[in-house]
Amino acid sequence: ELQLVESGGGLEQPGRSLRLSCAASGFNFDDFAMHWVRQAPGKGLEWVSGLSWNSDAKGYADSVKGRFTISRDNAKNSLFLQMNSLRPEDTAFYFCVREMTSNTSSGAGSWFDPWGRGTLVTVSS
């Protein structure tokens, strides 16, 4: 069964750090790019960061660039998000997601499937 399980969330003060982890199972982890997507309470979804299968390519949303670092350990089927200089606006559920891609004569595209259950990060003094 495909499964992504996040951990590491919690309550932290502004300016401090948190490290999120995601444990993957049920698929060949090192065949896929992985991402973090967040959702502030009562709000929509926001892509945060993504990392290629071999860690050669990574990207960040402007809102977290320079503060968050994504990484992975393929030997341990794990994805991480180091979150530094936390701000109240970082408060959200953080979901670990697998990237799926297709490239056919009809065109190319990518989407997320499956999603983990998420871990809640609360930034407040």
Add this chain to the structure above:
Amino acid sequence: SYELTQPPSVSVSPGQTARIICSGDALPIQFAYWYQQKPGQAPVLVIYRDTERPSGIPERFSGSSSGTIATLTISGVQAEDEADYHCQSADSSGTSPWVFGGGTKLTVL
């Protein structure tokens, strides 16, 4: 930055057809993807590449796209379909591949 626009809410009675739209300037050249999110749960993919339905998703869920509008259609809506629905797509250049709409709350009356 690129934006996808969805109506905040849609309401239908059981058995009726619900249509949820997603508007974006790049939709004529980019695929749309749809996720269902029930309260307290993670999103689940229900439509990919405009019209494709993943295995395990009921046939009453379908997708279409024309011009700058992508549409998620739920035929014969059931009470269990009450959820938030999020569209996702990319900007015209593909430099922002994972942009989400604001989400639409589907209420089954």
